[in-house]
Amino acid sequence: MRLIILTTGSVRRRYFVQALNSTMPVTRVFVETGELTPPFEIFHPFEEDSRNYEKHAWFNGKPPSFTDITATEYFPSLNQPEAVRAMTASRPDIMIVFGTRKLSTSVINVCPSGAINIHTGDPEQYRGLDAHMWTIYHREFDALSVAMQCLATDLDRGDILAMKKLEIVPGMRLFQLRAASTEMAIELSRQTVINFQSRGDLESRPLQTVGRYYSFMPSVLKELCVKRFERFTAQL
Numbered sequence: 001m002r003l004i005i006l007t008t009g010s011v012r013r014r015y016f017v018q019a020l021n022s023t024m025p026v027t028r029v030f031v032e033t034g035e036l037t038p039p040f041e042i043f044h045p046f047e048e049d050s051r052n053y054e055k056h057a058w059f060n061g062k063p064p065s066f067t068d069i070t071a072t073e074y075f076p077s078l079n080q081p082e083a084v085r086a087m088t089a090s091r092p093d094i095m096i097v098f099g100t101r102k103l104s105t106s107v108i109n110v111c112p113s114g115a116i117n118i119h120t121g122d123p124e125q126y127r128g129l130d131a132h133m134w135t136i137y138h139r140e141f142d143a144l145s146v147a148m149q150c151l152a153t154d155l156d157r158g159d160i161l162a163m164k165k166l167e168i169v170p171g172m173r174l175f176q177l178r179a180a181s182t183e184m185a186i187e188l189s190r191q192t193v194i195n196f197q198s199r200g201d202l203e204s205r206p207l208q209t210v211g212r213y214y215s216f217m218p219s220v221l222k223e224l225c226v227k228r229f230e231r232f233t234a235q236l
Contacts, residue, residue: 001197002027004092006078006107008099009033009066011051012182015058016098018069019186024193026070028090030083032100034076038215044222049175057179079104087111094196096189097151108151114196115151117158118189120181123147124209127156130217132177136225137217141168141232144177146184148192150204155213159204162188170236174229
């Protein structure tokens, strides 16, 4: 089976690729290097805490590059023709997308029967960017989930392959949440690939409701999320 992964360069996504590659070899990784920049401030210090936590929890402070893990190609946009040609040349049986910008029909058609999107949220309630953060902002802690979806041209509107709630433990800090969601994404990805291998296709169900689309969360709202999440976990 030929598995490719479309992603970005963050520490958690390098860990995701390394973890999958350890049990089901990844044929090639395609990394998108371009980023969207909103017209307002979105950084909050807890995000740097998250990166440091992930580096030390998974890599003893020294995360590898993608090329240390498996064959990798880098493109400013995964929608550009050169990227699509490179993906096609990889002849994938299954393709997992984790964290890229919106992808074109040309990309989806590289692997139409096995194109999977990871959404770190519940797409029946929260679609788009910063889904976990918007979930926390609205104090809907029971909706903190990770979903595997069929990749679709409309963001996070693909059929559901698998979805599972995150385990939120007493005293958990917000900077630990992203690592927990990555571990869940690895678990669900492995099972989805195994199911695909045994069935030869992706077994899915339509969305029961289509969640509201959210964009970048401003820094000032992230500060509220830090307080709301940690107040919630302190009371568990």
